Amino acid sequence: QVRLVESGGGLVQAGESLRLSCVVYGRTFSRYNVGWFRQAPGKERTFIATISWSGRITKYADSMEGRTAVSRDDATDTVYLEMNGLKVEDTAVYYCAAAATFDPPQTSETYYAYWGQGTQVTVSS
Secondary structure (H helix, E strand, O other): OOEEEEEOOEEEEOOOOEEEEEEEEOOOHHHEEEEEEEEOOOOOEEEEEEEOOOOOOEEEOOOOOOOEEEEEEOOOOEEEEEEOOOOHHHOEEEEEEEEEOOOOOOOOHHHOOEEOOOEEEEEEO
């Protein structure tokens, strides 16, 4: 069984930064592409960023590029999402997801078989 656990969410003020963590439990972490998504209240879940199993390939949503960075630490089976200059509209539940493949990572949520339960990020003005 593969289990993903997000952490690092919370309440921050607009303009501040936050780093979310996603720990992947269960199997060989280095075989997984890991993506981040978010779902705002009343809206569909949307793609934020993804990182390949090797760490060499990253992709970002256009709306997040420039103020978001995704990275991974294979020693701790953890993927990080660093967000800077947070805005009120970044308020959402943030999810990480994993795909067991050596193919390049994708932005579609249907590509990912394993999901965490999410962590709430609330940005106040």
